[in-house]
Structure formats: C-alpha cells, structure tokens
Amino acid sequence: MxxxxxxxxxxxxxxxxxxxxxxxxxxxxxxxxxxxxxxxxxxxxxxxxxxxxxxxxxxxxxxxxxxxxxxxxxxxxxxxxxxxxxxxxxxxxxxxxxxxxxxxxxxxxxxxxxxxxxxxxxxxDGQGFMVPVESGIRSALELNGSTICAEKATTHIGNLKDYFLLNRMKYRLRTFDSAQASLQAFEQGQCDVITSDQSSLYSLRTKLKNPQSAKVLAEVISKEPxxxxxxxxxxxxxxxxxxxxxxxxxxxxxxxxxxxxxxxxxxxxxxxxxxxxxxxxxxxxxxxxxxxxxxxxxxxxxxxxxxxxxxxxxxxxxxxxxxxxxxxxxxxxxxxxxxx
CATH class of the missing domain: 3.40.190.10 (Periplasmic binding protein-like II)
Known part of the structure; x- marks a missing residue:
C-alpha cells in the first residue's frame, strides 16, 4: 500500500x-x-x-x-x-x-x-399499576384477564410481559403514544388498569377528574432507576x-x-x-x-x-x-x- x-x-x-x-x-x-x-x-x-x-x-x-x-x-x-x-x-x-x-x-x-x-x-422507581377504587382489586396478582393501558416505547411493555408470564396470568394490552393518552383511555373505561412507573402513576392520578377514584397498588414489578x-x-x-x-x-x-x-x-x-x-x-x-x-x-x-x-x-x-x-x-x- x-x-x-x-x-x-x-x-x-x-x-x-x-x-x-x-x-x-x-x-x-x-x-x-x-x-x-x-x-x-x-x-x-x-x-x-x-x-x-x-x-x-x-x-x-x-x-x-x-x-x-x-x-x-x-x-x-x-x-x-x-x-x-x-x-x-x-x-x-x-x-x-x-x-x-x-x-x-x-x-x-x-x-x-x-x-x-x-x-x-x-x-x-419501579413499575406499578393503578386501578379504579370501585374495582375492589387489592393486589396485582388479581389482574388476570385485565385490559391494561401502557405507553409505547417504554420499558413497561417488556416488564408487563415478564410479570404476567412469571405469574401465569393473561392480559390484553393497549398502547398509546403518550402517558396522557393512556390516562384518558383509563378514565374512559377503555382499560381496567394503567401501568407505568409508580412515580408517574401518582402524578397522573392528580390529573383525573376525581383523583380519589383510583388507587396505586402496592406491588412494584421492576427496577426503574x-x-x-x-x-x-x-x-x-x-x-x-x-x-x-x-x-x-x-x-x-x-x-x-x-x-x-x-x-x-x-x-x-x-x-x-x-x-x-x-x-x-x-x-x-x-x-x-x-x-x-x-x-x-x-x-x-x-x-x-x-x-x-x-x-x-x-x-x-x-x-x-x-x-x-x-x-x-x-x-x-x-x-x-x-x-x-
């Protein structure tokens, strides 16, 4: 050369x-x-x-x-x-x-x-779930068969799959372009549950017409630093x-x-x-x-x-x-x- x-x-x-x-x-x-x-x-x-x-x-x-x-x-x-x-x-x-x-x-x-x-x-942080209070759900292990709203392009999708597979439960997933869109679908009853980082769920709950109508479940299913x-x-x-x-x-x-x-x-x-x-x-x-x-x-x-x-x-x-x-x-x- x-x-x-x-x-x-x-x-x-x-x-x-x-x-x-x-x-x-x-x-x-x-x-x-x-x-x-x-x-x-x-x-x-x-x-x-x-x-x-x-x-x-x-x-x-x-x-x-x-x-x-x-x-x-x-x-x-x-x-x-x-x-x-x-x-x-x-x-x-x-x-x-x-x-x-x-x-x-x-x-x-x-x-x-x-x-x-x-x-x-x-x-x-860690991923969690928010459900309507009137649902009577007290644990994430009661979510079998639920329709779950989640935001696209997040770690939440994979974590959700892993958690339900590990616990031998089934779910239907609906994804949205933003957390706000997911929240709107949840409030309109299009899904039974909304999942995100727990910090985000507490934040999103303040945007509901009636924040007291929803609660964040205690379980954390992932590590989210x-x-x-x-x-x-x-x-x-x-x-x-x-x-x-x-x-x-x-x-x-x-x-x-x-x-x-x-x-x-x-x-x-x-x-x-x-x-x-x-x-x-x-x-x-x-x-x-x-x-x-x-x-x-x-x-x-x-x-x-x-x-x-x-x-x-x-x-x-x-x-x-x-x-x-x-x-x-x-x-x-x-x-x-x-x-x-």
Whole structure:
C-alpha cells in the first residue's frame, strides 16, 4: 500500500471519528449558546410541569437548573425543550439539547445502544399499576384477564410481559403514544388498569377528574432507576452533569440546604464542608468551572431533600415518601462520592 493511500485512509478515519462525536455537547458550546438546553417531559407533575406564568418546576427540572447554576452561576439559564418518549434518545444524540432529564430508566440497552450516557440516578422507581377504587382489586396478582393501558416505547411493555408470564396470568394490552393518552383511555373505561412507573402513576392520578377514584397498588414489578443522560462523546460535560447531582446529595448529607448555606459558609470549620462550598480549594477547576459552582447549586436549587420535598414529597400534592430515595444512612439508596 502506498504512502498516499495510507494517508487517505487515516484522514477518512479521523473524519469518521470526529463525526461520531460531533453532536456531543461541550462546556464551551453550552456557554456560547448562553443556556443549558434541557430535554424534559411535556407535563408530568412533580417531575416537569409549567405553571400559568410559563415557569417550569419539578425534580427533573431541578437537574437542569443545577447544571445551569454550576455553569453560569444562574439556575434560570435553562432552555426547556419538551420531548416525547419516542423521540427523546434520537433528539439527545442528534444534538437538539445538552441534557435529557425526563423520567428515563437507565438500563443496559439504552446505555450501550442509543449513543447516550447516563450520568446518575435522581429517582429510584419501579413499575406499578393503578386501578379504579370501585374495582375492589387489592393486589396485582388479581389482574388476570385485565385490559391494561401502557405507553409505547417504554420499558413497561417488556416488564408487563415478564410479570404476567412469571405469574401465569393473561392480559390484553393497549398502547398509546403518550402517558396522557393512556390516562384518558383509563378514565374512559377503555382499560381496567394503567401501568407505568409508580412515580408517574401518582402524578397522573392528580390529573383525573376525581383523583380519589383510583388507587396505586402496592406491588412494584421492576427496577426503574431514573436519571439524566447526555450524548456520547464528551466526558467533561458528562462529569459536569454527574457532579451537579452529586453536590445536591452531598449537601443533604452534610446538612447544608438552600436556607442555611450562607450561614454554613460563613461559620463552618469542617474541612469536608469547606471543600464542598469551594472555600479551601477550587474543586471546579478540573471541570472548567469556577470555585463557587457547588455553592451556587445549593444556594439556587437546594440540596436533594429540598428538591424532593417541594416537587414530589411532603411539600407537594403528590406526598411521595422518600423510601428508596432516602440517603443511604436513612435506609435509602442515595450515596454520592465526596467532593474532594
């Protein structure tokens, strides 16, 4: 093979490599745009919803706000882009937004086959069932022969098949393009049961004309670790999103909240706390962020408990208990590496 042919092959391979990572967001691109572009659910109370003033709120929304606080020192610098369940992965990998924060389950096939990388878990969930109260059904094991509504392009379809096969039960499946369409069919009596992540079911129930007419069954039939994701190809941006969530978890563990962060910053002599708040070293330097990046997240967005309580927990209409979403020391699964 001639030298010219070898050079041509090398150039082609270089071009292909650049093209594969071309759509991965970078810190420089985000700064140039002037806002973090965040793919979110169009309307899922507790996770992503817009009020009458056009303001977005929710547990997933707070991930976007935390990253904006880290990058711009301003949690409001977010461009929210509602995206459907069907289009979310393609939209992320093609560069339509910088983060996907949309009640999305992290699993092997998505992490390895969708050209995306999950950066953490902000909600430990599991698939469940919601039924009319008047049905008298108390357990998922009583659902044999039921017609079940579910959303297309979700993990729920496969989980449902596995659960009913394992328990030697039969069911009829009706699928819809959105959770809202599934809910509408359920309310109209087109199906006996609606299935989704339990968090989504509690959220959807608030949209019924009479929320008290339906109940969520206790059984959880799957593991659904929900979290943000970014497009493959830029490890630094991936780390910024990951550590923005970790800051919120570490802050809760340290007892630092949006309400007391300034007092703690002024008075604390605890080395780990001072590092978390950027007082003893610039922990953001390796990420390309300033030394106040973590302080800005806590001050403007809060710690994980602040976010959980106001969006889905005791301070919200959903009243979801922490359960698996408590810190590890309180019997939950949340555990973040130290800021050091």
């Amino acid at each position: 001639t030298l010219n042919k070898l050079l041509l092959i090398a150039l082609l391979l270089t071009g292909l490599t650049m093209q594969v990572g071309a759509y991965a967001s970078s810190l420089e691109q985000v700064k140039k745009h002037g806002a973090v572009r965040c793919g979110i659910n169009k309307n899922l109370p507790g996770f992503a919803e817009k009020n009458s003033k056009g303001e977005w709120s929710g547990l997933d929304v707070d991930i976007c706000r935390a990253v904006a606080a880290a990058v711009f020192a301003d949690a409001s610098k977010v461009e929210y882009i509602p995206v459907s369940t069907k289009d979310r992965f393609k939209s992320l990998s093609s560069g339509k937004f910088d983060i996907l924060s949309r009640n999305t389950t992290w699993n092997l096939s998505r992490d390895t086959g969708k050209k995306i990388t999950f950066t953490g878990i902000n909600y430990y 929900l979290g943000p994701a970014v497009a493959d190809g830029n490890s630094n941006w991936e780390k910024i999103v990951r550590w923005s969530l970790f800051v919120m978890l570490d802050a809760e563990e340290a007892g630092i909240s949006e309400k007391n962060v300034d007092q703690v910053k002024r008075l604390s002599r605890v080395p780990a706390v001072r590092r978390l708040l950027g007082l003893e070293k610039n922990t953001g330097s390796n990420l390309g962020l300033n030394k106040d990046w973590s302080y800005n997240i806590i001050k403007q967005v809060g710690n994980y408990a602040d976010s959980f309580d106001r969006n889905v927990g005791k301070g919200s209409p959903l009243k979801v208990k922490r359960g698996l979403n408590a810190l590890w020391r309180n019997g939950g699964l949340h555990y973040a590496p130290p800021i050091d």
